[in-house]
Amino acid sequence: MKIVRTSTIPLSLNVLLKGQLKFLNESYEVVGISSEGQLLDEVKQREGIKTISVNMERGISPLKDLNSLYKLYKVLKTEKPIIVHSITPKAGLLTMLSGKMAGVPIRIHTFTGLIFPTRKGVVQKLLISMDKLLCSAATHIYPEGEGVKKDLINYNITSKALRVIGNGNVNGIDLEHFSPKQVSETQKEQLRKELKIEEGDFVFVFVGRLVGDKGINELVKAFSLLNKDGKRSKLLLVGPLEQELDPLAPETLNEIKNNPDILPVGFQKDVRPYFAISDALAFPSYREGFPNVVMQAGAMELPSIVSDINGCNEIIREGQNGVIVPVKNSEKLKEAMERMIADKDFYHQLRMNAREMIESRYEQSVIWDALLCEYKKLIKERDYRV
Structure with missing residues (x-):
């Protein structure tokens, strides 16, 4: 079974998910998608996974975003993953929409942080609308921590169930490395x-x-x-x-x-x-x-x-x-x-x-094991539905 992980820029895959992709690749075929760059090549070499570059703008850029959406759709139609899982805001929106269009059965987004609570006026309304659209296209939403979960509820971003994996954080901490x-x-x-x-x-x-x-x-x-x-x-x-x-x-x-x-x-x-x-x-x-x-x-x-x-x-x-x-x-x-x-x-x-x-x-292996169990549970639940 194939799992696609996406982020807007390769730095996020390279740093935020360091080691995790290699771990997951032992149970599934993992593909990493992000904007092109040397850091994406580094992810491919270090994690031992297939990577595909699809350039995504971090800021709001409608024409470029539509182009990225189409490219992501084509990649997902070709790769046919059972799960697509995004982190970072722009990758989340584009991945969930393209994943739905491509018929990916399990579409997960992890909110690692929310921008709109610190914005005001029209900009805040636009950002909220984008996150609502993201959530509507996703099948499962995971806030990275309890604070993010509370904001998603307070701003009525989604009515879908929200659950924090473990004690929070997307990757845990390698206590041997950081010592x-x-x-x-x-x-x-x-x-x-x-x-x-x-x-x-x-x-x-x-x-x-x-x-x-x-x-x-x-x-x-x-x-x-x-x-x-x-x-x-x-x-x-x-x-x-x-x-x-x-x-x-x-x-x-x-x-x-x-x-x-x-x-x-x-x-x-x-x-x-x-x-x-x-x-x-x-x-x-x-x-x-x-x-x-x-x-x-x-x-x-x-x-x-x-x-x-x-x-x-x-x-x-x-x-x-x-x-x-x-x-x-x-x-x-x-x-x-x-x-x-x-x-x-x-x-x-x-x-x-x-x-x-x-x-x-926040020991790292606890976070990784919890995520792997979540993937297995979601796949099993889908098999029952099918």
Whole structure:
């Protein structure tokens, strides 16, 4: 039996579903579909699966979207999968519609995050309409976490049954890979030297795209205020600057460029060394489904400061493995960062709990097994109906 997994860009298949596709390929023939690129080739080689490129625009582009829809339809008619399973918004809409047109019997979409709750007016209405259309074409909907599930219900996106697989998250966490033991003291010493991080510096790290929706404007402002108060700290920004879709404010870009304590290192294939030289994750995103970064930081024994949004407020429990602050609030973010530095007992308690609280809820094999069981159950139910 054949299963098709889709995402808008290959980065999602390559990073979000790393290892999972290979695991599923042991039970089914798995085909990965995403936009073309080197990362899609990497998925093919590493996961040992067939991949097909169908370019999809992340933004709204009606003509290009229709072209992608037709190409997906043709691929699905040729491949004839029993299940098609999408993640990411645009791939979800196009895959569910083309899957229905092509007669794929089981059409699954996992909502890894919702955009519309952070939008207003006409844009929000359009995004809600798109998600409703997606759900109408799908046979099964899985929110990545309880917060996403609640939003789907509150906004009346679908009347279909909604169920979170496991404790949430699409892929779980590889606890052997994300472990402080995987980074040597020599590696850490060398990286600190390269970045001019001195002994006694408290290092906050952000990992992700440097865009407005990730709370970078508020993070940079909070950190700048913190440093003006004389706290010895550094802010490590690990991720690509993406100014096309969601640009940072000019004053934020200027501060990043001119503040010697802000260390932008761009996209890094292996983020573990950067976690290893840091003291806490700062992740004030506006919206998430179930952020891998927060789980990765916890597995690397880092407490987190996160915004009070879906996913983040499920992984982090206030005062146990991190601190939760209001969205878009630089002052509260600064206060949380200040407390991490000043209250050593509080910080060490958070750090001591960080890895154990990830281990007990999000170990990767548990998520993979739960998904495989779900596929088998859906196929069995379909066979009964047929």
